[in-house]
């Protein structure tokens with residue numbers, strides 16, 4: 269059932285609100301045992317109920333920096349004073365288990381992964397237009413008006429990157445959800461797909 273790209277991690281990126289979580293939730297519901305997210309490392313303190321090794325590997329700043337200096341991360345970033353990173357080991361253990369490793373990564377992380385030997389498949393989930401992206405973010409009801417505008421601005425940068433030749437292996441335009449999902453599912457199952465072309469997506 270799985271296709272030729274199965275052993276290569278799948279790096280999913282795309283603007284906030286483009287539909288990554290929607291597609292992933294559907295995929296995991298359809299195929300509950302075949303896929304896994306890598307567990308990231310973080311220096312932030314666990315929230316109540318969080319378990320080390322489940323939501324994150326919780327480590328000290330010292331441990332994080334020493335793993336970083338050994339080249340143990342494929343990507344890392346600092347948000348609000350805490351370090352976050354995806355370790356090579358976390359990905360390798362999923363690949364060894366026979367599951368397909370899926371990474372949901374923002375654009376800086378994608379740039380970093382490109383400098384490693386991970387050799388994943390890169391897929392960009394694009395909104396049909398910026399105004400639809402804005403409408404969906406508003407419709408989701410999780411963001412203030414200011415936060416929506418910030419996300420739309422960031423989306424422009426991500427789209428600029430996605431326009432560069434070779435930035436992503438595949439583009440899926442999340443226009444009609446059922447159509448986008450069929451393409452995404454086929455790609456996630458390891459098949460080469462004929463992807464979409466990026467809409468102009470200008471402000």
Ligand SMILES: Nc1ncnc2c1ncn2[C@@H]1O[C@H](COP(=O)(O)OP(=O)(O)OP(=O)(O)O)[C@@H](O)[C@H]1O
Nearest residue numbers: 283284285286287288289290404408442443444445
């Ligand atoms: N094809 C679609 N048509 C209409 N609405 C959609 C479609 N895909 C997703 N949505 C809606 O758009 C909103 C944003 O989707 P979602 O939360 O999956 O985005 P995301 O890329 O995961 O965002 P984030 O990076 O912020 O987590 C949700 O309310 C979702 O229900």
